[in-house]
Amino acid sequence: MKLTLRDLAEKLNCHLLGDGSITVTTVSSLQSAKSDNLVFVEDAQNLDAALRSSAAAVIAGNFAASAASKSILISPQPRLAFARAAKLLRDADRSRLTHPSAIVPASTRIGKNIAIGARAILGENVRLGDETTIGSGAVIGDDVVIGSHCRLDANVTVYSGTTLGDRVTVQAGAVLGSEGFGYVRDSQTGRYEQFPQIGRLVIEDDVEIGANSTIDHGALDETRIRRGTKIDNLVHIGHNVQIGQDVVIAAQTGLSGSAIVEDNVIIGGQVGIADHVRIEAGAILGAQSGIPTRKVIRGKGVVFWGTPARPIREYLKELAFLSRSAKKDR
DSSP states (O other): OOOEHHHHHHHHEEEEEETTOOOEOOOOSTTTTTEEEEEEOOHHHHHHHHHHHHHHHHEGGGGGTTTTTTEEEOOHHHHHHHHHHHHHHHHHTTTOOTTTBBBOOOTOOOOOSEOOOOTOOOTTTEEEEETEETTTEEEEEETTEEOOOOOOOOOOOEEEOOOOOOTOOOOOTOOEEEOOOOOEOOOTOOOEEEEEOOOOEEEEOOEOOOTTOEOOOSSSSSEEEETTTTEEETTOOOOOOOEEETTETTTTOOOOOOOEOTTOOOOOOEEEEEETOEOOOOOOOOOOEOOOOTTTOOOOOOOOEEETEEEHHHHHHHHHHHHHHHHOOO
């Protein structure tokens, strides 16, 4: 699907220099740019390379205001504008059909311009907002609510009663709203019996969930992922977990039941967070950190590392001490 530079400039709030009637179909790197591609540069050092490329146009900062050899979209945040342009071009090419093999009950409430892929199955009383896409093979349980402009890719499973806000992206194979891992042990027999798992899962607006990630619904109340949080592939979030706004969680991280992660936390890959942990706003957990049960991590902008996790300066001092001690023992 083509968009003109004039349309992109208006949608991206960029200042257009050059021919606004030029059309672009996709974004590209400088190295592989073609005549219908859009590229970006963040500094003057790479501007000449962008202007010499085969790209139709360039997104750049104010440093490119005097360039005249190619059409330019001026933005104070070129990388962000480029990302938004990529999404606009992708969304413009999205098919808006319901495949004949999809199962859509009469009780489903469907908004405008919905796309439902082959062999997708929707339960009773599902609600889909405008411009939402359900991928091939997806299974949407009864009474699920999915907002507008959402994208659920192939083979996503959403359990009954789950709520998704607007502009939520769920990549292939993710499972939302499954039962939590909660059991009670019989002290007489030693056997385990499941604790009630009857809560729900709420995912707020602008959340993105990576491929094959799993998020459990609450045990008695709810699990909630708040606005703007970004979750990588292969992440597990247990029952009753509360995730704040604009949290970033990298791949292979696991959060145990009833953990609380406050706003703007950054969690690296393969981090293990035990039950009833609280990560306070703005903390940064380095890759492979471990947080023991009921631990509170606090320190906006502070990087924590190791197991048990502590401020990285303390961790590095400990490593240096151990290294010196090992040398003395030789």
